[in-house]
Amino acid sequence: MFKVKPLARLLGFYIGPQAGTMMWHGPVTKYKDRINDIKRGCAAIALNCHTYNTRIVPVFSYVSQLAPLPNTLHELFGMCSAIRAPNALRESDYYALHKIGGPKFRSISASCAAALFRTSLVTVTSWPLWIQQLEECAKQCLPYVQHSTGIISPPHWDTDPIALNLKNAYNGFPNSPKWAEGGALLINKLLTLNNNKPIKPGDKFVQCKSGLQKLAYNVLMNSHYNLDFHKHMKERISTLFHPFILNWNNIQFDSCISALQPFNSGNVMKVIKTWMNAWTTSSRMGGAHHIYPCLFGCSDVTDRLGHYIECPRLFTLWKYMHRNLSIHATKRWGLCSPSKSDIMHICCVFSAYHATSAHVKQNHEIFGTLDQSKQLLISSQRRTWSSFAEAYDATARDFEISSPKYTLANIIQWHVSYEGNNFYNGWRTFPRIP
Numbered sequence: 499m500f501k502v503k504p505l506a507r508l509l510g511f512y513i514g515p516q517a518g519t520m521m522w523h524g525p526v527t528k529y530k531d532r533i534n535d536i537k538r539g540c541a542a543i544a545l546n547c548h549t550y551n552t553r554i555v556p557v558f559s560y561v562s563q564l565a566p567l568p569n570t571l572h573e574l575f576g577m578c579s580a581i582r583a584p585n586a587l588r589e590s591d592y593y594a595l596h597k598i599g600g601p602k603f604r605s606i607s608a609s610c611a612a613a614l615f616r617t618s619l620v621t622v623t624s625w626p627l628w629i630q631q632l633e634e635c636a637k638q639c640l641p642y643v644q645h646s647t648g649i650i651s652p653p654h655w656d657t658d659p660i661a662l663n664l665k666n667a668y669n670g671f672p673n674s675p676k677w678a679e680g681g682a683l684l685i686n687k688l689l690t691l692n693n694n695k696p697i698k699p700g701d702k703f704v705q706c707k708s709g710l711q712k713l714a715y716n717v718l719m720n721s722h723y724n725l726d727f728h729k730h731m732k733e734r735i736s737t738l739f740h741p742f743i744l745n746w747n748n749i750q751f752d753s754c755i756s757a758l759q760p761f762n763s764g765n766v767m768k769v770i771k772t773w774m775n776a777w778t779t780s781s782r783m784g785g786a787h788h789i790y791p792c793l794f795g796c797s798d799v800t801d802r803l804g805h806y807i808e809c810p811r812l813f814t815l816w817k818y819m820h821r822n823l824s825i826h827a828t829k830r831w832g833l834c835s836p837s838k839s840d841i842m843h844i845c846c847v848f849s850a851y852h853a854t855s856a857h858v859k860q861n862h863e864i865f866g867t868l869d870q871s872k873q874l875l876i877s878s879q880r881r882t883w884s885s886f887a888e889a890y891d892a893t894a895r896d897f898e899i900s901s902p903k904y905t906l907a908n909i910i911q912w913h914v915s916y917e918g919n920n921f922y923n924g925w926r927t928f929p930r931i932p
């Protein structure tokens with residue numbers, strides 16, 4: 499007796515009528531495990547990105563030589579984990595981050611398509627013969643209704659024949675909404691390079707052409723991931739400042755972007771995450787998370803970045819730590835020809851907020867009680883304020899800037915002498931006091 503199985507493993511690929519169920523199982527499992535490792539670790543963003551490009555993207559490279567990547571894989575979420583941000587950027591934006599000083603991500607789907615394209619031209623070149631055989635068989639054995647629509651394998655197979663995958667790639671992915679345009683450009687480019695002579699699989703021209711896969715990757719990336727990142731950032735910033743209306747005619751956004759140049763990718767991401775409303779505030783994360791009120795003690799406002807943009811208490815704390823802080827929100831959030839120091843202080847406030855937020859989450863039993871659902875108790879505020887100041891100071895020291903020593907007595911003393919007794923005034927009037 500022997501058992502008939504619907505699929506079998508051969509040299510790392512699966513073959514058989516139900517190969518589709520298992521073909522990507524190994525790589526996808528590895529991918530998920532490694533993304534989880536990144537999530538569990540606390541590595542710097544630059545290191546996470548390096549791990550992503552060198553240990554996660556290549557997981558797919560072997561199988562992708564013969565089979566197209568399934569549409570069910572969303573690489574966006576892996577990249578979210580690598581930069582430790584909520585879902586605030588479009589897929590295309592991730593690949594534009596490096597242009598403004600952020601980390602450079604490699605695309606899994608484009609690498610896979612490029613590998614399949616290269617295989618069809620250089621590595622496995624006998625597929626036209628296999629297609630001929632399949633078509634011959636299909637003509638003889640398949641019902642006419644199926645064969646007439648171009649199907650060349652029986653309907654109980656859950657994947658297309660490998661030969662057909664290669665044929666599609668060779669023809670520039672005409673059936674793929676994602677790559678059809680880039681595929682056409684790629685083929686045109688190769689034709690031009692070959693003096694407009696048609697290129698057959700295994701031709702001397704492609705055999706000798708080095709960097710074919712890289713060329714394919716670049717052309718596919720440029721044609722598919724080309725959304726305007728700057729415009730999108732501006733839209734997100736406008737939404738963040740709502741109900742205040744930003745006058746973009748007075749904001750030289752390009753100069754804001756160039757101000758990021760001297761910083762490393764981790765710090766650049768702190769500013770980008772601020773502009774893109776990607777702080778991991780409890781209301782931004784949503785879901786099962788507990789939503790706290792303003793962590794610095796305002797009443798009836800939730801813990802969200804839209805509030806912190808104009809939060810009078812965060813402003814007071816920030817101003818205490820950085821005495822030259824502007825009273826204008828656009829200036830202090832880096833939208834008004836920011837200097838190097840402006841950007842550094844945004845990074846400091848970013849780190850200080852996240853340290854405070856982590857402290858609050860870790861001590862949920864203290865901060866999450868029912869009587870604090872609308873406003874933190876004074877005792878809790880003292881804790882969040884000192885946690886903020888401590889983390890601010892630590893980040894400032896990394897930038898080699900010094901900040902005043904924080905104690906509650908010091909800040910009250912400073913506030914009374916410097917700004918009058920407006921400590922607990924309404925949030926609308928407070929930031930306008932000179």
Ligand SMILES: [Zn+2]
Pocket residue numbers: 792793794795796799805806809810811812
């Ligand atoms: Zn507040």
